[in-house]
Amino acid sequence: MAIPDEEYILKTTSACAGCPSSLILRYVTKAAGPDTVLVIPACCTSVIQGVYPTTAMNIPVYNVAFASAAAVGSGMSEAFRACGKKTNVICYAGDGGTVDIGIQALSGALERGNDFLYVCYDNEAYSNTGMQRSGATPFAARTTTTPAGKQDLKKDLDAIVAAHNPVYQATACAAYPVDLYNKVVKALSMPGPKFMHVLAPCPPGWRFPSEETIEMGKLAVKSGMWVLWERDHGKLAITGASKAAMVKRIPVADYLTRQGRFKGITEEQIAEIQAAIDRSIGCLQKEVESEC
Amino acid sequence: MLMIGTGNKAVALAVRDAKPVVVAAYPITPQTEIVEEIANYVTDGSMDARYIPVESEHSSMAACIGAAATGVRTFTATSSHGLVYMCEMLHMSAGARLPIVMANANRALGPGWNIGAEQSDSLSMRDTGWLQCYVSTAQEAYDTAFMAFRIAEHESVLLPVMINLDGFLLTHITQPFETVDPEGFLPPTNTPHAIDINHPGGYGTLTKGTEHFRFRWDIERGMRDSVAVIQEVEEAFAGRYGRRYDMVEEYRCEDAEVVIIAMGTLGKEMEVAVDILREEGVRAGSIRIRWFRPFPAIDLAGREVVVIDRDYSFGFGGVLANELRAKCGCRPFSVIAGLGGQEVTYDDIASFVRIRTEGGEHWFGVDA
Amino acid sequence: MYEIRLHSRGGQGGVTAAKVLAYAAFLDGKYATATPLYGAERRGAPVVSFIRVDDTPIRVYSQIRTPDLVIVLDHSIMQTVDVTAGLREDGVVLVNSPHPVEVKGHTTYTVDLTSIALSLKMVLAGNPILNTPLIGAIAKMGIISRESAEKAIAETFSDERNVMAARKAFEELKI
Structure with a gap:
């Protein structure tokens, strides 16, 4: 699918350099087109869109x-549909505004x-307020409210959403815009509730150089820390770069040690995370192969 | 059509006749009958609306905001804990200048659990930018809920309106009332700032202090202008349907030396107390305040004033008494009565007048 | 103003009876209100409803303290509740009971609404339906007209047995 040239997020935002949220929003809106309204709760995008x-x-x-x-x-x-309008309604929210409040x-x-698409761009913390822990912050990551590293696991948002049986559910990553674009197009082609969970590697929050956003997203996918998939009416399919990662992955240490937020992570913790990835990949593989 | 029904049913029928496009609501005692009735009307086809059965009151107001933002007519109903749970969204809806109409069944807040009538819920939402009206009969509930859409949606107002009914006392009482032929009374909604795909813009974006300040003034201006709009709409209603309302309802006030002031059902029952006091030779009258926001101009000069509050502002006093002190410069005898559905009869109200002291405060049933 | 206090148990239909009674009075051209007194009561607990009928609009919302008529839908309530509290000197009592009941100092009417309901197999969730035959008994007492009573019942309930039950109670109550 050719990605259109039209831009719906202009080049004058107040986003941080290397911002994945803007990147994701760019492709989400390109896929949605002009007959679209964004609903945005408090999050980085509240600021990024500019000042009145x-x-x-x-x-x-x-x-x-x-x-x-x-x-x-x-x-x-509901109001648009009652008036016979097909306008896309897209909620675009950070992880705090999604998995927590x-x-x-x-x-x-x-x-x-209800007929709408909810996109959660997940930078794994309350980035807008300066990087406090959220339910989406991964194990061992340091934030301003978990100075010794988070002791709890990342909340399994996708499992929670899946329990609602939305017509379409997918993950995506800022580093793979074509995969993201295609999924948004597919989601918006279906009536009913749709949900997308998009990894947003955040340079200032995760503590890596601004020019490495894409690379960090790729490492997340290649290590299996983040898996690209979709559930179309409940049926799971692995997509894009994650197909290879299902078979062969880079060690998760290669992803973790590139980020300042995991500074001080122990070998045991890395091993724990690695084991968790292998387990969850195994589960996804079983689900893909299953008939139900 | 003349019929008999509860205060809740009167509100539901007014909403049916106002033909909103979206109703989003969550059940809560003693308001539930309103949303049950509306759900029935939508199901049986007597109402062509989208009914969104939200998972909380915060979301009922949020859904109304989303719908009203597109320019359609919306309604919700709540009570007590539900109202204060949506407090944030009350500010958001008024700030976004969305003419949402809501019925609130006045009910006490816990702990402990109490479902009786009390006006502390809505009065604690006083400063949200919502217009507030307190009604006293099923007929008034119907008429006011119906008129509320025209008031809220008026281009000089564009603010949400809350119609308050005393829980159980009015929500559950069965009374005769008459519905109207709604045709043509409510103009089609015309929200100038409705979302328009062809003219994309940012709504509620980051706003600096100077502009924020101006937007607050705009809300206040809408609130001030709403007085004339309320009078205009109530006049139009009286002209077409024959029932007349005003910012306040006065009873035997012309020559009154002492005036009892209250809101809601107490404001109706106190008329019986006025009759009793008149028979005793006391030149009493009563003023039932209907519109609390915007607050009416009342001339109380030269009269003794007894105010009954079914509410309290801890650390300061009865809310209505305080408003009257500030707005009218009077020194009322402030009676706190009826909290948590406490029984207050017309005899009790007459006794409040008999024991009045200028500037005094009396907690009915608590003070000796 | 004519004031009626209705004692029943949660689930017996007392609240509905009060509404239908007010509706019948309304059909007679009167002003009428019906108020249930709610608390945390559940099924089976004694509950009270108030009905007021007048020729002018009713401005009173508080409870009825000095009723003209007390109705008792379940005579067992009389063992625990003083149903005649505040009853006017010339006040009247109407009791649903299989046996004649005497209330000292007051004219007392007894009617077996339960048997009427059971004879018509009018049972809802295990409880005999008492509210519609009650309306018939009240019509017999002259508080509402028979025509309005039947119309109010017919417009509230689709099952024709409700009107039949009201007629039966009208006939059975001895004034």
């Missing part, structure tokens, strides 16, 4: 309260079957 009365976005953007994105999206979608509204909207 200017905006860096070329489509309507509705900024809403932190916990409310999915609920606003469902109300908006927004999970109730998300769960409700998914269960109700």
Whole structure:
């Protein structure tokens, strides 16, 4: 699929250099096209889009309260549909606004079957407020509220979403824009609730140089720390670069040790993370091969 | 159509007749009958609306915001804990200038659990930018809920409206009321800032202090202008349907030396107390405040004032008494009564007048 | 103003009876209100409803303290609740009971609504339906007209047995 030239996020944002969230939003909006409204709770994108009365976005953007994105999206979608409009409603939210404070509204909207797409760009912390721990922060990562490294595991958002049986669910990564683009196009072709979880390697938050965003995303996928897949009406398929990673992966240490947030991680912790990856890849493989 | 039904049913029928496009709601006692009725109307086809059964009150207001942002008419209903749970969204909806209409069944807040009538819930939402009206009969609930859409959606207002009914006392009482032929009374919605795909813009983007300040002033201006709009709409309603309302409802006030002031059902029952006091030779009258926001201009000069609050602002006093002190410069005898659905009769109200002291405060049932 | 206090148990239909009674009075051209007194009561607990009927709009929301008529849908309530509390001197009592009940100092009418409901097989979730025959008994007492009673019942309930039960109670109650 050819990615259109039209830009809906202009070149004048106030994003950090190397920002994955802007990159993801660029391809999400290219896939969605001009008949689209973005619903954005408090997150980095609240700031990135610019300061009133200017905006860096070329489509309507509705900024809403932190916990409310999915609920606003469902109300908006119902109103458009009631008026016979096909306008895409896309909630674009960070991980904090999704896995933590927004999970109730998300769960409700998914269960109700409202026709909208929810995209969670996951930079694995409250980056907008300066990198505090979120439910999506991975084990052993340092944040300003986990100075010794997070002791708990990353919340399994995808399993939570899957339990709602959305018509379409997928993961993606900022480093693989074509995979991301294709999934957004596919998601928006279906009525009902759709969900995408996109890894957003954040240079200042994860503590790596700004020019390495893409590389960090690639390492995440190649190590199996992040897997690209989609569930179309419940049926799982591994996509893109993750197909190779299902068979052969780089050691996760190659991904972890490139990031300042994992500074001080122990060999035991790395081994623990490696074992967890191998386990979860095995589970995904079983699900792909299964009939149900 | 003349019929008999509960206060809740009157609200539900008004909403049916106002033809909103989206209703998003969450059940809570004693409001639940409103959303059950509306769900039935949507199911049986007597109402052509999208009913969104949200998972919380925070989300009911959020869904109304999302829908109203596209320019369609929206409604929700709540009570008590539900109302304060959506507090954040009350600020967001007024700040976004969305003309959402909501019914609130006034109910006490816990702990402990209490489902009785109390107006602390909505009065603690006083500063959210919502217009607030307190009604006293099923008829008034119907009429006000119906008119509320025209007031909220008026281009000089564009602010949300909350219609308050005393929990159980009004929500659950069965009374006669008359529905109207709604045709043509409510103009089609015309939200000038509705989302328009052809004119993309940012809504609620990062806003600096100077602009933020101006937006707050705009809300205040809408609130001030709403007084004239309320009067205009109520006049139009009276002209077409014959029932007349005002910012306040006065009873035997012309020559009154002492005036009782209250909101909601107490504001109706106190009329019976006025009759009793008149028979005793006391020149009493009553003023039932309907619109609390915007707050009405009331001339109380030269009169003794007894205010009954079914609420309290801890550390300061009865909310209505405080508003009247500040706005009208009076020194009322402030009575706190009816909290948590406490029984207050017209005899009790008459007794409040008999024991009045200028500037005093009396906690009914607590003070000796 | 004519004030009625209705004692029943949660699940017996007392609240609905109050509404239908108010509706019948409304059909007679009166102003009427019906108020259930809610608490945390569950099925089986004693509950109270209030009905007011008047020729002018009713401005009172508080409970009825001095009723003109007390209705007892379940006579066993009388063992634990003082149903005549505040009853006016000339106040009347209507009790659903299989046996005649006497309330000292007050005219007391007894009618076996339970048997009427059971004879028509009117049972809902294990409870005999008492509210519609009750309306028939109240019509017999002259508080509402028979026509309005039947109309109010017919418009509230689709099952024709409800009107039949009201008629039966009307006939059975001895005034």
